[in-house]
Amino acid sequence: MDVAKYQDVATIQRVIHTAKTVAIVGLSGNELRASNFVGYYLKRHGYRVVPVNPREKTILGETSYPSLLDVPVPVDIVNVFRAPDALPGIARDAVTIKAGSLWCQFGVINAEGTKIAADDGLDVVVDRCLKIEHARYRGRMHWLGFNTQRITSVRSGLQ
Numbered sequence: 684m685d686v687a688k689y690q691d692v693a694t695i696q697r698v699i700h701t702a703k704t705v706a707i708v709g710l711s712g713n714e715l716r717a718s719n720f721v722g723y724y725l726k727r728h729g730y731r732v733v734p735v736n737p738r739e740k741t742i743l744g745e746t747s748y749p750s751l752l753d754v755p756v757p758v759d760i761v762n763v764f765r766a767p768d769a770l771p772g773i774a775r776d777a778v779t780i781k782a783g784s785l786w787c788q789f790g791v792i793n794a795e796g797t798k799i800a801a802d803d804g805l806d807v808v809v810d811r812c813l814k815i816e817h818a819r820y821r822g823r824m825h826w827l828g829f830n831t832q833r834i835t836s837v838r839s840g841l842q
Contacts, residue, residue, distance in 0.1 A: 684794040689787075689801075689809035696820050698784045698806050702759035703731060705813070706751060706782070708773055709764035710734040712742045717788075718764040719743070721814040728817065733758065751776035759783040762813050763791050770796025778803040786813050 705725055710718045710732075722743050726732045733756065734742040737749035748754050751761060751773065761777040763770060763786065770793035777785050777800055784806035787797070792810055801807045808816075 684792060684797065684809075686792060686810050689797060689807050690811060694806050695808055695811065695816050698760060698786070698808065699813075699817050699820055702783065704733060704756060704758050705730050705760045705762050706733040706735050706754055706758040707762045707764060708735040708751065710736050710739075710742050710747070711764075712736075712739045712747075717812075721762070721764075721788075721812065724814045725817070728821070731756070751780055751782075754780065757781070760786050760813070762786045762788065764788050765791065767791055767793040767796075771799055772796075774799040774805075777805060784808065786811070788812055 707718060707722050710722050713719055722732045722734065726743060732743060732745060733754050734745055734747035735751055735754065736742065736747045739747040741747055758780055759782070761773065761782045761784070763773055765773065767790070770787065770791060774785055774796040782805060785800040787809045789810055789812055797807055797809055
């Protein structure tokens with residue numbers, strides 16, 4: 684599969700700039716997991732985050748749904764933190780709920796799932812992190828993801 688085809692900068696920017704609601708499939712309640720950090724970051728930056736995880740009742744203060752088909756609100760981005768072999772089913776569900784895009788995190792590469800979503804007109808991004816791309820294109824790229832609001836490396840005021 685040609686992953687570069689699904690890493691188009693214009694598509695990434697359009698998806699990030701127009702989305703309001705992100706359903707994170709595989710969002711973990713464990714604060715040490717990457718999915719949790721991404722969800723927390725997205726909430727902090729104004730997105731509505733909808734957890735999709737059948738093992739959890741609430742994550743990040745939001746109701747968690749067992750599947751995309753159970754999500755009661757329109758979804759702009761389906762962000763996937765699952766094994767690649769789960770992607771075809773998730774892509775079918777994303778198409779069914781008329782999501783705007785399918786975003787596959789690092790390592791979530793599956794040609795069948797990608798084709799299902801792309802053939803139905805969803806914007807598809809593969810092997811990219813939504814948090815990193817948001818930080819890159821929305822001006823929030825900082826060391827360790829923290830915004831220190833510092834322009835200089837000089838530490839004034841500290842003795």
